Amino acid sequence: MSKLFGTDGIRGRANSWPITPDMGVKIGKAAALFFAKSGQPARIVIGRDTRISGEMMEMAISSGIMAMGGTVFWLDVAPTPAVAYLTKFFEADAGIVISASHNPFHDNGVKFFDAKGLKLSLETEKKLAETILDPETDKKCEDVYRTGNRIYHGILMDDYREFLKSSIGDSFNLEGLKIIIDCANGASSFVAPKVLESLGAEIITIFNKPDGLNINNGCGSEHVDHLKKLVIEHKANAGLAFDGDADRLIAVDEKGNEITGDQIIAICSARAIETGHKKAGDTVVTTVMSNIGLKIALEKMGLQHEITDVGDRNVLFRMIETGSMIGGEDSGHMIFLDNHTTGDGIYSAIKLLEALKASGKPLSELSGIMSIFPQILINIDVREKPDLDKVPAIHSSIMDAEKKLEGKGRVLVRYSGTQPMCRVMVEGECQKETEKICNDIAGVVRAEIGA
Known part of the structure; x- marks a missing residue:
């Protein structure tokens, strides 16, 4: 049963177990049963990235939820962090994201959030897996005479966009910055350009025409070579690359150098201290994959550094335990727990650009706060x-x-x-x-x- 869930939800190749329509129905039924409260049918928010199998799995999972009497609040294409935020905002019982993150288009996956917009604990995942794989779960919908329904709530994405814009503060904007955005032909394509333009930045957007097959294909946070060239060519202040479901961010400075998740964490930690949102002795949480240079940089700032196993969920729960407000992974997951419940590439981009503009320095100089060991x-x-x-x-x-x-x-x-x-x-x-x-x-x- 434990094999159903990996480090980030259920994942596999589309049309192979467990990413099949029949398993989608089982997952939906189990989710509706598992997250129902006080005998009331479950209310579940669902979003997906742009890969071609997303609609297939979305319909299958939605059918399972409705068969069990639950209500589906359907966002259509939405970043993973948007589902987390809107699940909490809408006071739903759970959120489900259909995505394989940075994987190629032929893979897909299913991620879950609880009513607070947090990823599930290992213990909760284990119980949910048991419910999904229990043959009796399928039969329980036979007693449901009032099946559920699906309600389109794409308009809720406006609330998510407003949330992102509010993260920078009313008296601050990004005017004067020229930014190139790589949307990975994924879920950020319909959110990031509008949000950053509304904050005053001059935006050039690439890889924002998803066709179901081109997600993460030679673009996005794991393929930044083209972005590097364009930043130099257009004399931009920075480049921003998201992954397919927009929960990761990798940046590029004005010289075409890649800025890693560790460096972004260091920059944002220093900015938090400058603005009085963080005091010496506070804790930053990252994984075993973080560069030694980050630990040294944080120590110079007077910050504690906690290290977890790989996985943004591990980072999140350690942050909750230690009261940390900033954490993440070198791969580009950054969590700002004072205002969000999960890694959000677009939110992280705004925090990085805020630090960039406030410093008055080029990003290449700002990133020098951390020395990277080979x-x-x-x-x-x-x-x-x-x-x-x-x-x-x-x-x-x-x-x-x-x-x-x-x-x-x-x-x-x-x-x-x-x-x-x-x-x-x-x-x-x-x-x-x-x-x-x-x-x-x-x-x-x-x-x-x-x-």
């Missing part, structure tokens, strides 16, 4: 996922690498939670040596379990 990441497709500690050759290569680094770097080898992939990351003082160590480990992983 970090090499190699992704290897794998045929299976055995315990890495129990594969002698892999375990030995990791131990050898750590000895070579002599405590002046680190090694992290882990599986992707959403793809058949092993990630090998090595961080060290010397670029050349770091690359060699990472390649050596990757070679062993490829030989032992490579696809």
Whole structure:
């Protein structure tokens, strides 16, 4: 049962289990049953990204919810964070997003939010998985004589846009900034340009014509080469790249250099201190994938640094535990818990641009608040996922690498939670040596379990 959910919801290739129409109906029925309160039918907000299988899964899940008597508040195409925000705003019982985030178009997935707009805990996910896979769940709708309905609530997206605009404050705007936006042919295409233009920025938008097949295809937060060229060509102040469901942001400075999630977190943390929203001794939460340079930068600001396992949910719950207001992942998930419940690429972009304009400095200089240690990441497709500690050759290569680094770097080898992939990351003082160590480990992983 635990295999139904990965690190970020249910995910797989469209038309293969569990991303099939019949499973969609089961998921919808289970969700309506699971999130119903006090005997009342569940009210569930649903949104999706732009991939072609989204409508198929949206209809299947909606049918399951309605079969159980629930009501679907249908947003159509909407960023993942919009569903989180509007679930809480609309006082619904849950939110569902149909998206595979940064994955190619042929994948899809299902993410859940509770009534507070928060991702589900592992324990709650486990119980929901049991409900989805329980054969008795299907039968329970046989007693439902008053089936539910689907209500189009796309107008609620206006409330989400207003929420984004309000994050910058009434007395502040982005006038004088020229920004290029890469919407990844995804859900941000219909939100980000309008919001940033309304805040006064001059906007050039690319990859904002989704056709169901081109989402994340050579564009978006994982493919910023074209964005880098355009920023330099148009002499823009910055470039912003979102992923398919707009919960991630990667930026590009005026010189065409990539600005990582870690750097954005450092910049926004410093801005929060300047504006009095953060005091020395407060905590910033990131994952094991964050660069050592971030920890050093945060310490210089007088901030504590908490580290979690990979996954924005892990970051979120640690933030709640520690009272942290800023956290995220180097991959581009940033969470501003004082005003939001989940990672939001567009919201993060606004906070970054606010810091950029307030500083009066170019983004290349502003990002210098953090020095990046050489970090090499190699992704290897794998045929299976055995315990890495129990594969002698892999375990030995990791131990050898750590000895070579002599405590002046680190090694992290882990599986992707959403793809058949092993990630090998090595961080060290010397670029050349770091690359060699990472390649050596990757070679062993490829030989032992490579696809």
